[in-house]
Amino acid sequence: MELRTTFLFIVLITLMTACGNQKIVNSIKLVQTVGYDAVENGVRNAALIANYEEGKSKLEFFVTESNTIYDSSPRLRTKLDFPNEYGQVRMTLFGETYARKGIKIVTDTMMRHPVISSRMHLGVADRDALEILNVTENKRDPYFLFDMIENNIRNGNLPMTNLHVTVFNFYGEGRDVFLPYFTVERGEIKIDGLALFKGDQFKTKISIRxxxxxxxxxxxxxxxxxxxxxxxxxxxxxxxxxxxxxxxxxxxxxxxxxxxxxxxxxxxxxxxxxxxxxxxxxxxxxxxxxxxxxxxxxxxxxxxxxxxxxxxxxxxxxxxxxxxxxxxxxxxxxxxxxxxxxxxxxxxxxxxxxxxxxxx
The missing domain is CATH 3.30.300.210 (Nutrient germinant receptor protein C, domain 3)
Structure with missing residues (x-):
């Protein structure tokens, strides 16, 4: 009896595994870094995507505009030949104008997304996020900003920060949000300190010191x-x-x-x-x-x-x-x-x- 039960259990596990939602990496578009800017009629969304073909990865850059961030993913989909997936998103960058209006909608949406990691990093640019991401595209590395933050947390002056810490500081009473602040210096991206928030709105900045x-x-x-x-x-x-x-x-x-x-x-x-x-x-x-x-x-x-x-x-x-x-x-x-x-x-x-x- 025990042998039959064990055999049935193994068969069920095998069937469940076989019915999993399998996705082949060269048949999807992995969104890895995103940016948000305020524009006249709503929001501009930029996405860096690594396209894996024949053992090689190619970095692709897409920009969409819509009235709300909720429409960003469907609009991005209209420009892609494969489904766009967000399980590998590691970095979200806000343009300064957008950050001053509030980032709550984006952070809440990402925290609710079942495949986005709470270890994802967020940052603020001293200009449009699109300008920073254009420089990032030249690095041929979709995780360049993420790696910059990780390096400066481990080996530099940045305090611990990620999506989880940001949401904790936002919803925790008596705490305020801080995020890495980016600029461009002589054509190179630079972490220029921390952006300090009141509520979900960017208020001021402090130096890296x-x-x-x-x-x-x-x-x-x-x-x-x-x-x-x-x-x-x-x-x-x-x-x-x-x-x-x-x-x-x-x-x-x-x-x-x-x-x-x-x-x-x-x-x-x-x-x-x-x-x-x-x-x-x-x-x-x-x-x-x-x-x-x-x-x-x-x-x-x-x-x-x-x-x-x-x-x-x-x-x-x-x-x-x-x-x-x-x-x-x-x-x-x-x-x-x-x-x-x-x-x-x-x-x-x-x-x-x-x-x-x-x-x-």
Whole structure:
């Protein structure tokens, strides 16, 4: 009896597998990067598609316009000789004008799409997305922007971000969205910082240096770097040295729920330094301690400046509102926004130089 049951089970599994919806890669069009721009009569949608033929991939570029994004896929289909599939979409880029009007429709649509990964990246261009994607097309790589973001999250100054993080920040109370901000410099695409949102609308941007500060506040800033100013005892003009973060830990603590609220920020950074001025001797314990103190003062001041900038622009990428909400039973989003600019923060940074380079 058990043998018959096992045999029947195997047969059913085989039949179910055979009836699966199989799709051959050279018989479909895999949309891999998309862009959205605001135009006079609605939205312009650009799509980068890898066309696989005879073991080779060819990059194709298609542009459609419609009154709404819901019509983008059907309009794209009218230009294709095979079905268009979205299971390999890894990047969505918004033109600045479109992002200022709101990205909620696009992000919600993508989160509901059963085959689109929540690890997909999103970004904002300082111009039309179409212009950035035209440069991307010349790279012959449909994942070029996606790989840029991944590289700068792992090895650079970008904090963790993807579709899942973006939707969490958008729908989470007391948090605001941030996305990589792209520009073109001398014909090359460049990540120029972070776009900061209020709700689903692009509000302002911060530099790639400030993106590193935000990365430290949000968690581990491993591999981020920044140029730190330093001045010698007899110098009129200052020098700079390169500081690399080996790792960091941040602790945000609510001192008072207010209003106005008060938050204490404690940051510990393990760092390496490179390219220090010639007058600096890192074999000297006194100069090493002085350099650590200089970095501590620098980061405390710069983090306060970043927080002040965010408060002036009424954006909260750090998630102070969410932090305070977790400590208050009477927290209201409107009340927090009304008193956000009066938020008090104290910043304490401890820097430990653990590497100074082989040359030192």
């Amino acid at each position: 400030d993106a590193f500060l935000l990365k430290m506040l949000l968690g581990n800033s491993k591999n981020g770097s920044v140029m730190v100013p330093v001045k010698g005892p007899k110098q009129e003009r200052g020098d700079y040295f390169l500081m690399n973060s080996i790792g960091s830990k941040s602790r945000l603590k609510v001192i008072s729920v207010g209003p106005p609220a008060s938050v204490s920020i404690q940051l510990k950074v393990d760092a390496s330094v490179r390219d220090v001025p010639e007058w600096m001797d890192l074999t000297s314990e006194d100069q090493l301690a002085s350099l650590e103190k200089r970095m501590e003062d620098y980061f405390e001041n710069e983090i306060q400046n970043l927080i002040s900038f965010c408060k002036r622009n009424n954006v909260d990428p750090v998630g102070f509102g969410d932090l305070i909400r977790s400590r208050s039973y009477q927290w209201e989003a409107r009340d927090f926004e009304d008193h956000y600019e009066a938020l008090k923060t104290t910043v304490s940074v401890k820097v430990i130089i653990v590497q100074t380079g082989a040359g030192q």
